[in-house]
Amino acid sequence: MPKVLVSDKLSETAVQIFRDRGVEVDYLPDVGKDKEKLAEIIGQYDGLAIRSATKVTAKLLESATNLKVIGRAGIGVDNVEIPAASKKGVIVMNTPFGNSVTTAEHAIALMFAVARQLPEASASTHAGKWEKNRFMGVEVFNKTLGIIGAGNIGSIVIDRALGLRMKVLAYDPFLSEERALELGVKKVELDEMLAKADFITLHVPLTDKTRNILSRENLAKTKKGVRIVNAARGGLIDEEALAELLKSGHVAGAALDVFATEPATESPLFGLPNVVVTPHLGASTNEAQENVALQVAEQMSDYLLTGAVQNALNMPSVTAEEAAVMGPWIKLAGHLGAFIGQMTDEPIKAINVLYDGVAAEMNLKALNASVISGVMKATNPDVNMVSAPVMAAERGVQIATTTQAKGGIFDGYIKVTVVTETRERSIAGTVFSDGKPRFIQIRGINVDAEIGAHMLYTRNKDVPGVIGALGMTLGDLGVNIANFTLGRTKAGDDAIAILYLDEELKPEVIEALRATGKFIQVRPINFEI
Incomplete structure (x- = not known):
């Protein structure tokens, strides 16, 4: 029976899901804050369910001798060192959809709050004042909303904004013209959006490419009187530059739920007029907290019991349905890689994988990971589908994937070729109707070999x-x-x-x-x- 540790506060219903699914679970909601105690006990567990309090560092992972999966109840994984987890072969999952509506609604709420100066007006009225003429707001109707990031949460914000009869400009390098048309937005480059938007809201993760996307330079390109909302991640905005532009009047208002440093006990934005700030409340609703907790329990249980991988950040996702169909093919891919890896004594320069017929229609990322894992096990028995691609990249091994329509007597097959300094070596295999993988070609010679x-x-x-x-x-x-x-x-x-x-x-x-x-x-x- 797999064993899971819940080291942060999580819904009791979620804890019960583990038990109902046949997973042993220890609910120790305060141990995540005790680094030494966590390191002492983590080696007992196959899974670790966390929120934001537990910090999963490379040092902690050294003690996690049996750990297979980390589940983060929520979207942000800043508290998990994913590269270290990948090297260790540990899958890192999050729950990107459980709090999507809640976060999107908070962004809309912040936009209204800054448009109508609601927090200041509320504080003034609570103080016994009646400053009706002081708080002159603006309508959002017919205004242009510039949205940075049109993914899951961003698309919900777009839907709500269109319902408010706003015009929406979207900047997202991964947004296709077809998807933009489906969402009802105009896809634009960042500079155009900055110049035309009356409101700007951000909905992207914090990466090297998005860090400081609203830099001093980009903030200077915004339309005078713009109002800026950030309910995504801290670090997307140059907070000092934003404070200066608020003081100068170029930016009319800002609403932030996230900050570069959290907890944010001080900020150049604090105390400025028409600046709404909240303590990272984007996912803080009863519904969202319950949803992400239940979702992470389901995802971790599925993986530990069936091998299904959902919402993984360092491994291709494989649904339960895919796992049932692809199971024999994933095994075949691993066997092909293992055979050729054990047969090869020279350093490998490249691994080329050909998928034919039905194999070409499957989850190729997962199959590739299995092939690479099989190859790499020849030199490191502890490698798995998570750590193998990392190891291959570190060694400079080039991975190439080719697909083709059914081209032979089999419904589909996989052919793996490794390239070294002096030669190429190949092997092919298929899965028969009995669900058992077979080798069908080695060194170009046709065979029909059962695998043991x-x-x-x-x-x-x-x-x-x-x-x-x-x-x-x-x-x-x-x-x-x-x-x-x-x-x-x-x-x-x-x-x-x-x-x-x-x-x-x-x-x-x-x-x-x-x-x-x-x-x-x-x-x-x-x-x-």
């Missing part, structure tokens, strides 16, 4: 006596053959044999086979079945 945990590969010249020597040597040493497959290019030329054995070959068996002088190559191959 312990196998033997031999290469020889196609001459009489080789099969007899192979069988007799194994028999004399007590090695039982479960399956025996032969193949050759043509009579008298190269021939290969693939044997599925009942047990792992001992070194003395390999030496005895080589000593016969019948073989060009003798290589034991082992698989995780």
Whole structure:
């Protein structure tokens, strides 16, 4: 039974989901704040469910000897060192959709608040004043909203803004013209949006490309009287430059829910008129907190029990339906990679993968990860589908993927080729109707080889006596053959044999086979079945 630690405050309903699904769970909502205690116990767990209090550092991951998945109840993963998790082979998941509506609504609320100066007007009225003429606001009707980021949350904001009869300009490098038309917005470049927008709202993650996207230079390009809203991530806006433009009157107002440094106990924006600030409340509704907690429990349980991967940040997602269909193909991809990795002694320069027929229509990112993992296991047994692509990139291994329509007698197949300084080596396989993967071609020679945990590969010249020597040597040493497959290019030329054995070959068996002088190559191959 997999075991999960919940180290931050999470809904009791979410904790019960783990139990109902058959996952053992320890609910210790305060341990995430105790680094030493967390490091002491983390090695017991397969999964770690967190919110924002727990900091998953590279140092903590060193103690996480059994950890397979980290689930963040929420969208932000600033508290998880994802590269370190990837190297460790730990999947990092978040819940990007559980608080989407809540965050989008908060952005709209902030826009209204700054448009009508609601917080200041409320404070003034609470103080017994009646300053009706002091708080002159503006309508959002018929105004232009500039939106930076038209993804999940951004698209909800767009929908709400159009309902308010606003005009919407969207800047998002990944937004297609077709999607912009579907959303009902005009796709523009950043400079055009800055120059024309009456309101600007940000809905992008904090990355190297988005950091300080509203820099001093870009803020200076905005339309005079603009009002700016940020309910996404801190660090997207140059807060000092924004404060200066607010003081000068170029920016008429700003509303921020997030800051470059949090908790934000001081900021150049604090105390300025018509600046609305809230303490990162974007996801703070009862509905959102419950939704993300339930979602992370479901996602982690699915992965630990079925292998389904949803909303992973460092591995291709595989739905439960895909996992059921692709399971044999993912195993095949791993076996192909493992075979060729164990057969290759030189440093690998490139891994080329061809997907044919039905295989070409599957989740290729997941299949690729399995291939790479299989190859890399030859030199690092602890590698997995998460860490393998990272390892390949660090070693400068080039990965190329090709797809093609059904081109042979099989409904589909996968062919893996590795390239070294001196040669190329390839192997192909398919999945039969019984759900079992098979090798169908090695070194260009057609075969039909069942795959077992312990196998033997031999290469020889196609001459009489080789099969007899192979069988007799194994028999004399007590090695039982479960399956025996032969193949050759043509009579008298190269021939290969693939044997599925009942047990792992001992070194003395390999030496005895080589000593016969019948073989060009003798290589034991082992698989995780």
